[in-house]
Amino acid sequence: MCNARPLYLHKKVTCPIHASILYIPSSSSSTSTSTKPNPLSTLKFLSSNRTTDPILSFFRKIPMATANGHSPPASRWSLHGMTALVTGGTRGIGLRSATVEELAGLGAKVHTCSRNEPELNECLQQWKAKGFSVSGSVCDVSSASEREKLVHEVASLYNGALNILVNNVGTNVRKPTTEYSTEEYLRLMSVNLESSYHLCQLAHPLLKQSGAGSVVFVSSVGGVLHIGSGSIYGLSKEFLSASGAINQLTKNLACEWAKDNIRTNCVAPWYTRTSLVEHLLEKKDFLQQIVARTPLQRIGEPNEVSSLVGFLCMPAASYITGQVISVDGGMTVNGFNPPINLD
Numbered sequence: 001m002c003n004a005r006p007l008y009l010h011k012k013v014t015c016p017i018h019a020s021i022l023y024i025p026s027s028s029s030s031t032s033t034s035t036k037p038n039p040l041s042t043l044k045f046l047s048s049n050r051t052t053d054p055i056l057s058f059f060r061k062i063p064m065a066t067a068n069g070h071s072p073p074a075s076r077w078s079l080h081g082m083t084a085l086v087t088g089g090t091r092g093i094g095l096r097s098a099t100v101e102e103l104a105g106l107g108a109k110v111h112t113c114s115r116n117e118p119e120l121n122e123c124l125q126q127w128k129a130k131g132f133s134v135s136g137s138v139c140d141v142s143s144a145s146e147r148e149k150l151v152h153e154v155a156s157l158y159n160g161a162l163n164i165l166v167n168n169v170g171t172n173v174r175k176p177t178t179e180y181s182t183e184e185y186l187r188l189m190s191v192n193l194e195s196s197y198h199l200c201q202l203a204h205p206l207l208k209q210s211g212a213g214s215v216v217f218v219s220s221v222g223g224v225l226h227i228g229s230g231s232i233y234g235l236s237k238e239f240l241s242a243s244g245a246i247n248q249l250t251k252n253l254a255c256e257w258a259k260d261n262i263r264t265n266c267v268a269p270w271y272t273r274t275s276l277v278e279h280l281l282e283k284k285d286f287l288q289q290i291v292a293r294t295p296l297q298r299i300g301e302p303n304e305v306s307s308l309v310g311f312l313c314m315p316a317a318s319y320i321t322g323q324v325i326s327v328d329g330g331m332t333v334n335g336f337n338p339p340i341n342l343d
C-alpha cells in the first residue's frame with residue numbers, strides 16, 4: 001500500500017491522476033484532465049500531453065534550444081523554465097541549503113521527498129518564505145509503489161515533462177563484510193541502488209518529453225578508492241563490484257539515453273558535513289585522519305556538492321554526460337604526499 005502523501009503549499013487543485021486534493025505552487029498549472037485508474041497508461045498519457053499554455057511553451061523552449069549548445073549566454077547558466085525532482089531534500093546534500101535550494105535558486109521548479117512529514121513541512125515553509133518554487137511528497141524511495149506514486153505526482157505537477165532527476169537518497173551501515181545480515185544487505189541495496197534504478201526507469205518518459213533531460217546520481221569517492229565504509233555501501237553505491245552499480249549505471253544510461261537527449265552524470269563526494277556522517281565526524285581521531293588524507297585539509301560542505309549538481313543540470317554542461325566527478329578536496333588524487341624538504 002502506497003502512503004506517499006503530497007504536500008504542496010500554494011494553490012489548491014484536484015489531482016487528475018489520483019482524484020485527490022493536492023496543493024501546488026501557484027505558478028504551476030495542471031492541464032491534464034485524465035482520470036484513468038491505470039498508473040502506467042496515465043503516465044504515458046501525461047507524457048504525450050504537451051501543454052498549449054503559451055507561457056509554459058515558451059519556457060520549455062529554453063532547455064530545448066540549449067541542448068545543442070546554441071543558446072544565449074545568460075540562459076546557459078540558468079535553470080529557468082526547468083523542472084526537477086530531488087530525492088531526499090530535507091537534510092544533508094539534498095538539504096534546503098544545498099541541492100534543492102541550488103536548483104530552485106537557479107530558477108528551476110523543484111519537487112522533493114523524504115520520509116519525515118513534519119521535517120518536510122518545515123522545509124517547505126522555509127522555501128516558500130525564500131520565494132522558491134518547491135513542492136514535496138512524503139515518500140520512502142525504498143518502496144516500489146511509493147516511487148511510482150511519486151513519479152505520477154511529478155508527472156501531474158509538471159504536465160508530463162521533467163528536465164532534472166537527482167537521485168540523492170543514500171544510507172549506510174558500517175560493518176566488516178562477514179557481519180552483515182541478509183536483511184541489511186537487502187535494505188542497503190534497495191535504498192542505494194534499486195531506488196535510483198527504478199526512479200530512472202519511471203522518469204525516463206518524462207525526461208525524454210522535456211526535450212533536454214539530465215539525471216544526476218549522488219554516489220561516493222568510494223567508487224574509485226577503498227574508503228573503509230563497508231562493502232555493501234561500496235557495492236551498491238560505487239564501482240567496487242564487477243557488476244558496477246551507480247557509477248557504472250551513470251555510464252550505461254549516458255550511452256543508452258543520449259538519443260533521447262538525456263544526459264546522466266554522477267557526483268562522488270568525500271566526507272561532507274551532513275546528518276549521515278555527523279556521528280563519525282564527532283570522533284576527533286577519525287576526523288583528523290580524514291583531514292590529513294585530504295589535500296584541502298578539511299571536510300566538504302553540502303553546498304560544495306550541490307554546486308556541481310546544479311552545474312551538471314545546466315545547458316552550459318550540455319556536452320557533459322557519463323561522467324563520475326569527485327567532490328573531495330583532492331582526496332582521490334592524493335597518492336603519497338610527504339614533506340618535500342626531507343633532506
Ligand SMILES: NC(=O)c1ccc[n+]([C@@H]2O[C@H](COP(=O)([O-])OP(=O)(O)OC[C@H]3O[C@@H](n4cnc5c(N)ncnc54)[C@H](OP(=O)(O)O)[C@@H]3O)[C@@H](O)[C@H]2O)c1
Pocket residue numbers: 087088089090091092093094095113114115116119139140141142168169170171191218219220221237268269270271272273274275276277
Ligand atoms: N555526507 C557524506 O559524507 C557523503 C559522502 C559520500 C556520499 N554521500 C552520499 O550523498 C547522498 C546524500 O547523503 P547525505 O549525507 O546528505 O545524507 P543525510 O544527511 O542522511 O540526508 C539524507 C536525506 O535523504 C532522506 N532519505 C533518507 N532515506 C530515505 C528514503 N528511504 N526515502 C526517502 N528519503 C530518504 C532523508 O530524510 P528522511 O530521513 O526524513 O527520509 C534526508 O532528507 C547519499 O547518497 C550519500 O550516500 C554522502
